[in-house]
Amino acid sequence: MKLFHLALAGFLGLAAFAGSALSAAADDFLTIQLKDGPVVIQLMPDVAPKHVAQIEALAKKGAYDNVAFHRVIDGFMAQTGDVQYGNMAKGYNPQKAGTGGSDMPDLPAEFSKVPFKRGTVGMARAQDPNSANSQFFIMFADGDFLNGQYTVVGKVVSGMELVDKIKRGEGQNGEVSNPDRMVKVTVGRK
Numbered sequence: 060m061k062l063f064h065l066a067l068a069g070f071l072g073l074a075a076f077a078g079s080a081l082s083a084a085a086d087d088f089l090t091i092q093l094k095d096g097p098v099v100i101q102l103m104p105d106v107a108p109k110h111v112a113q114i115e116a117l118a119k120k121g122a123y124d125n126v127a128f129h130r131v132i133d134g135f136m137a138q139t140g141d142v143q144y145g146n147m148a149k150g151y152n153p154q155k156a157g158t159g160g161s162d163m164p165d166l167p168a169e170f171s172k173v174p175f176k177r178g179t180v181g182m183a184r185a186q187d188p189n190s191a192n193s194q195f196f197i198m199f200a201d202g203d204f205l206n207g208q209y210t211v212v213g214k215v216v217s218g219m220e221l222v223d224k225i226k227r228g229e230g231q232n233g234e235v236s237n238p239d240r241m242v243k244v245t246v247g248r249k
Contacts, residue, residue, distance in 0.1 A: 087101065087102040087103075087104055087111070087115075087246075088100065088101055088102065088216075088246070088247060088248060089102055089114065089115070089118060089213065089244060089245070089246055090244070090245045090246075090247070091123075091218075091241045091243075091244050092241070092242040092243040092244070092245075093218075093221050093222075093224075093225070093239065093241065093242060094239060094240075094242065095221045095224050096218060096221050097217075097218055097221075098197075098215060098217070098218035098219070098221050098222055099215070099216050099217040099218055100180050100197075100213045100214065100215055100216065101213055101214055101216045102114065102115070102212060102213040103173070103211065103212060103213050103214070106169070106171045106173055106211055106212070107169035107171065107182075107210050107211060107212050108169070109166050109167065109169060110166055110169055110182050110191060110210050110212045111212055111213070113161075113163055113166060113192075113193070114193075114195065114212060115246045116163065117142060117161055117163070117193055118244045118245060118246045119246055121244075122142040122161060122193070123139075123140065123142065123193075123241050123244035124146075124148070124241065124242070124243050124244060125146050125147045125148035125149075125240055125241070125242065126139055126140060126141065126142055126145045126146050126147070126240060126241050126244075127139065127141070127145045127146075127147050127151065127153075127156055127235070127238040127239070127240050128225050128226070128235060128238050128239050128240065128241075129141060129145055129153070129156035129157045129234070129235060129238055130157055130196075130228060130232065130233045130234060130235065131225055131226060131227050131228045131233050131235050131238070131239075132199075132227070132228060132232075132233035133199070133227045134199055134200055135198070135199060135200065135202065135233075136181075136196040136197060136198050136199055136202070137196060137197050137199065137222060137225045138157070138183055138194060138195070138196040138233075139194065139195065139196070139240075139241055140183065140193045140194035140195045141156050141157055141158070141159045141160070141193065141194050142159070142160070142161045142193050143155075143159025143160055143161065143193075144156045144157075144158065144159040145157070145159070147238075147240050153234075153236070157194070157234075159193075160192030160193050160194070161192055161193040163192065163193070164192075165189060165190050165191065165192050166182075166189065166191045166192065166210075167189045168184075168188040168189055168191070168210055169210045170188075170207050170208070170209070170210060171207075171210070171211055172206075172207075173211040174201075174203060174206050175198055175201065175202040175203065175205040175206055175209070175211065176198065176201050176202075176214075177198055177199065177200050177201055177219070178197070178198060178214050178215035178219050178222075179197075179198045179202075179211055179213075179214050179215075180195055180196070180197050180198075180211070180212050180213040180214060180215065181195060181196055181198070181205065181209045181210060181211050181212065182194070182195050182196075182209060182210040182212055183195060183196055183209075184209065184210075188208075191210055195212060197215060197222050199222070199223065225239045226238055226239045
């Protein structure tokens with residue numbers, strides 16, 4: 060009987076541990092409310108833990124709300140996340156959108172073998188591989204030339220048809236006049 064109680068206690072302890080692991084994993088979804096509806100991104104903390112933690116922290120404090128998709132290139136990607144100059148509700152600067160970050164530090168690269176495919180979410184950065192901060196992009200199509208050069212942080216698991224509706228930019232660099240925005244960004248269950 061004592062052995063049964065020990066086994067039961069062990070099972071309950073394991074179940075509690077698994078439950079807390081599952082609830083932690085449930086937080087690894089980013090929901091971006093667009094004008095046309097929600098886009099759900101499954102974040103990958105096992106691939107890029109520092110980048111995912113920074114995105115989650117910014118989202119939890121509302122920093123991504125009303126931030127423009129300032130660079131959108133048809134057949135390539137939609138870039139957003141400039142919380143410094145891209146907030147269309149406060150301080151939006153179309154000339155500087157895409158050059159800013161956040162009040163958090165830049166991050167060291169977390170390159171991986173995860174490929175850039177349609178729906179992949181990657182971190183934007185400057186020339187320095189260790190300069191990603193708050194900006195990220197969603198791929199419209201496969202982009203194998205980015206593999207191993209940019210940090211992958213997640214993938215769209217629902218709402219890709221809404222990403223496809225984001226207003227495209229003009230010219231080679233994809234600058235968008237009167238851009239679409241992330242209306243609200245939350246972290247949690249999908």
